[in-house]
Amino acid sequence: MTAATLTRPRPSTEEAPRHSPAVAYQRVLHQAVRREFRLLAELASWAPADDACRTADLTGHADLLARILLQHHATERELLWPALFRGLPAREQDGARDTLAYWTSRAALLDHMLRDLSTTARQWAVAETIGARNAFARACTRLASTIDAHLAEEERELHPLLARYLTDTEWTAVSRAATTDLTGREQLLLVGLALEDACAIDRARLMAGLAPATRTAWRIVGRRNYRAFVVRLRGAPPAA
Known part of the structure; x- marks a missing residue:
C-alpha cells in the first residue's frame, strides 16, 4: 500500500493536549496490533510447514488480528471520524473533511491487505508446504x-485533533454505539492484548472503560486464559 495516488492535506499543527480517553484507547490498540503482527511474522517464519495444529494456531491468530483491525477501521469510519468532524470549529472543517476522506481511503487499502492475508492463511492450511508457509510469513511481514x-502517521496527523476536539461525552457515545462480531472469549483476548504493554495510566483507563461484567470476567477467567493463549502461541508467557 502506498499513498502515491492520494494527496493528503495536513491538519492544523497548533499545540494539542497530550491525553484524552479516545487517544489513550487508540494508543493501546495500535500498540497491541503492531506488536502482534511483528511477532506473528517472526513465529511463522520458522514454524513447521506441515504441522496442522501449529498452522491453525498461527493462522487463527492472524484471523483474529485482521478482524480486530477491520472492526476498528469500521468504527473509525462510521462513528469516530464523524463525531470528530462534528466537534471541529467551522474554520477547521474544510481541511479536516479532506484529511478524513484521505484516511478513510488509506484504511480501505489496508483492509484489502488484511483480507488477502486470510486467503494466504487458508492456502497454507490446505497445502502444508514450505512455499505456502513462506508466503504467509512474507504477507505478515x-x-x-x-x-x-x-x-x-495516523497518530501524528489525527490524534492531536482527537485530543483537541473530541469531548469525553462524544467518545463515550462512540464507544457505546460501536458493535463487534468478536465472541466473548475473543473480546477477553483483546483485553489481554491491549493491556500487555500498556502503561499504568492507560491500563487503568482501559479497565475503567470496560463494562462491569467484562471486568469481572477478565479477573475470573480472562487473565488466566490469556496467559495460556500466549504461552501456546509464543512459547513464553506475556510480558506483563
Whole structure:
C-alpha cells in the first residue's frame, strides 16, 4: 500500500493536549496490533510447514488480528471520524473533511491487505508446504511494516485533533454505539492484548472503560486464559 495516488492535506499543527480517553484507547490498540503482527511474522517464519495444529494456531491468530483491525477501521469510519468532524470549529472543517476522506481511503487499502492475508492463511492450511508457509510469513511481514507506518502517521496527523476536539461525552457515545462480531472469549483476548504493554495510566483507563461484567470476567477467567493463549502461541508467557 502506498499513498502515491492520494494527496493528503495536513491538519492544523497548533499545540494539542497530550491525553484524552479516545487517544489513550487508540494508543493501546495500535500498540497491541503492531506488536502482534511483528511477532506473528517472526513465529511463522520458522514454524513447521506441515504441522496442522501449529498452522491453525498461527493462522487463527492472524484471523483474529485482521478482524480486530477491520472492526476498528469500521468504527473509525462510521462513528469516530464523524463525531470528530462534528466537534471541529467551522474554520477547521474544510481541511479536516479532506484529511478524513484521505484516511478513510488509506484504511480501505489496508483492509484489502488484511483480507488477502486470510486467503494466504487458508492456502497454507490446505497445502502444508514450505512455499505456502513462506508466503504467509512474507504477507505478515509486509502487513507489519505497512501497519506500523500507517498507525504512526495516523497518530501524528489525527490524534492531536482527537485530543483537541473530541469531548469525553462524544467518545463515550462512540464507544457505546460501536458493535463487534468478536465472541466473548475473543473480546477477553483483546483485553489481554491491549493491556500487555500498556502503561499504568492507560491500563487503568482501559479497565475503567470496560463494562462491569467484562471486568469481572477478565479477573475470573480472562487473565488466566490469556496467559495460556500466549504461552501456546509464543512459547513464553506475556510480558506483563
